[in-house]
Amino acid sequence: MNNNYVAYKKLQSGNEKDFHDLVLLFNDVFETENDVNKENIRQLLNNPSFVCVVAIRQSEVIIGGITAYELMSYDKVGSVMYVYDVAVQTIYQRSGIGSRLFSELLADCRQKGIKELFVQAEEADAHAVQFYQKLGGESLKTRQFHFNL
Numbered sequence: 001m002n003n004n005y006v007a008y009k010k011l012q013s014g015n016e017k018d019f020h021d022l023v024l025l026f027n028d029v030f031e032t033e034n035d036v037n038k039e040n041i042r043q044l045l046n047n048p049s050f051v052c053v054v055a056i057r058q059s060e061v062i063i064g065g066i067t068a069y070e071l072m073s074y075d076k077v078g079s080v081m082y083v084y085d086v087a088v089q090t091i092y093q094r095s096g097i098g099s100r101l102f103s104e105l106l107a108d109c110r111q112k113g114i115k116e117l118f119v120q121a122e123e124a125d126a127h128a129v130q131f132y133q134k135l136g137g138e139s140l141k142t143r144q145f146h147f148n149l
Contacts, residue, residue: 006097007059008104011052013045022054022065029087051081053104055088055097064088066101070114081109083119102135120144 011019019041027034044050049071055064066086072079083105088097109117119137121128133139 005057006063006100007056008100009054009056010104010108011045011054013042015045016041018054018056018062019045019052021062022052022067025062025065025089026085026087029090030085051105051108053101053108055092055101057092063092064097064101066105068105068117070112079112079114080116080118081105081114083117086119098131099135 009015009018011022016038020036020038023034023036023041026032045052049069051066051068051070053066054062057063064087067084069082069084070079071082086098086101088095088101106117109115119132121132123129129139
């Protein structure tokens with residue numbers, strides 16, 4: 001696929017439909033059935049600590065995206081960026097779109113003075129682990145604990 005036909009856009013207030021389409025793409029790629037909460041979408045796009053960048057093909061179709069949250073540090077000056085989700089529509093995977101989405105987020109971090117970014121990947125998700133290693137991420141041994149409330 002020729003990346004010249006893909007545009008990258010940081011979503012903000014007013015881009016609710018694009019964000020809605022991205023959530024549907026996440027559902028498809030991750031094989032989940034998350035609801036699209038329009039009120040949360042509106043609030044997130046108005047939250048300066050939330051970042052969302054999408055890959056758009058032919059000026060209208062969302063084919064990938066990355067979402068992240070800026071988290072303030074209490075033990076050092078500044079903040080860190082936590083990548084919540086990143087996905088590219090299956091037929092466009094392995095064409096550089098995911099790497100470009102990450103590059104767009106890193107540029108946003110640099111512009112904000114953020115010097116650390118982290119993301120979680122399950123050991124069993126070899127595709128994600130390889131992707132983050134290819135980008136230069138350092139793998140740390142940690143455990144995540146999940147609580148249903």
